[in-house]
Amino acid sequence: MTPGVAFFYAGLAGEEMASNTIMMSFVSMALVSIQFWAFGYSTAFGSNGIFVWSGYINVGQSPSGTYDTEIPHTLFAFFQTQFAMISPALLSGGIVGRMKYGSFLLFIFLWTSLVYDPLAHWMWSLKLDDSWAITAMGWEGKMGSLDFAGGTVIHISSGFGALAAALMVGKRYNHGEPVKPHNVPLVMIGLTLLWFGWFGFNAGSEGAADGIAATAAINTHLAASAGFLTWVCLEFVMSTKFDPCGAATGAVAGLVAITPACGYVYPWASVIFGVVGAATGFTAIHMKNHLRYDDTLDSFAIHGCTSTRTSRVVGAFYGNGAQFTHQLVSQCVAAAYSFVVTIIILYLIKITIGLRVDEDNEVNGIDLTYHGGFAYDYKPQDYAVKTENSDSSDFFIVGAPDQS
Incomplete structure (x- = not known):
């Protein structure tokens, strides 16, 4: 899924920052995978201290006895790595095109260690009690908060992290112009x-090929479809236009919306989640234009706002008034924790190695500064239509792109 984020964001961004946008997601995939192997997985899911599963020590081919007891422990760890590495990739949409790449590398390492890992531990960590029963270990799990596949842990944390990052890094030099x-x-x-x-993200969170996994899969598809159609309308x-990028964003909003509830609700409810998710994201994007913060690719609107709206609705469709309260408490804590810790991390980076690229590099294209060239070996202005002495509309190069 993280490569999907890379391509999705790169297409939405300007061509002068396409390589940078792609590299933000792919470096998240690589760096967080090593972090999670080294100590992140043990921090998030271990019960005997930070080093119990560091380097995947004692993470074998047999089930863990605690997590997803029908699959190998190594497979569970691998699956959870996918969750960890996509979170900073989602966050990156709020700051594309204007943050130093080295600073971003340091940021995602610290953010995963100090934000994602603790949130995953609070919500999903388990242990065996004295009677050998599997019980929640994190305080959110003990409270009874529900998050089937990451609505709070992934989307609220990355969404509010994106908002904090956008505020700390600052607006684009041409903020106000549409992206x-x-x-x-x-x-x-x-x-x-x-x-x-x-489908793997949500259905796979069941940890078994059973009816709940099947329900999660169909709910995922219905919510995405409902979000797509709602945004189009x-x-x-x-x-009076049918914008494909808007429709795609609506589908993602529907997917985000159903993530915390996909294994808990009936299919008819997933359609409601998709409609509410798309409507929430659509409204949040339009509000952004009035509030004037620069969340470049709307990470906060789609992931933060949408998941905040639907995570607590889980209590209305699966549970009671007490469940609604549990959901509200956990999402408020996750949002505040992610926002505040992200601010602190970025402030420390700002006063040490700096956050923001200079204006010249931003104007000329961050791809050239950090990645040695643009995403394409041409730019539209470097091409012209051949119109003389030809029956075709072939293109020919009239000038190579200036990458000096």
Whole structure:
């Protein structure tokens, strides 16, 4: 799924930052995988201290006896790594094109260690009690808060982290101008990977091939479909256009919305989650334009706002008034914790190695500064249509891109 985020975000971003946007997601995949292997998995799920499963020591091919007891422990650890590495990739959408790449590397390492790992521990960590029964170990799990596949742990944390990062890094030099997607097919390829990958994301969280996993899969698909159609309708009312990038964003909002509830609710309810998720994301994006914060690719709107709205609704469809309260408490704590700790991490980076690229590099293209060239070996302005002495509309190069 993380490559899906890379392509989705890169297509939505400007072409001068496409490589940087892709590299933010892929470096999250690589760096967080090593972090999770070294100590992150043990921090999030271990019960006897930070080093109990560091380096996957004692993580063998047999079931753990605590987590997903029908699959090998190594497979569970691998699955949870996918959750950890996608979270900072989602967050990166709030700051693309204007943060130093080295600073970003340090940031995602610290953010995963200090934000994601503790939140995963609070919600999902388990232990064997004195009677050998599996019980919750983290305080949110003990309270009874529900998060089937990461609505709070992943989407609220990354969404509010994106908001904090956008505020700390600051606005783009041309803030106020709309961010125009430069590659619609790339957006749709990213959506394809995300939509398909989300089946594993949600259904796989059951840890078994059973009825709950099947319900989670169909709920995931219905919510994405409802989100897609809801966004199309809302955008048509606003602009009389059927924008493919908007529709893709609506599908992602539907996927985000159903994530905390996919294994708990009936299929008819998943349609409601998809509609509410897309409507929430659509409204949040339009509010952003009035509030003037610069969340470049709307990570906060789609992941933070949407998941905040639907995570607590789990209590209305699965539980009672007490469950609603548990959901509200856990999501408020997760949002506040992620926001505050992200601010602290970025402030420390800012006063040491700095956060922001200078304006010249931002204007000329961050791809050239940090990645040695642009994502494409041409730019649209470097091409012209051949119109003389030709029956075709072939293109020819009239000038190589200036990458000096």
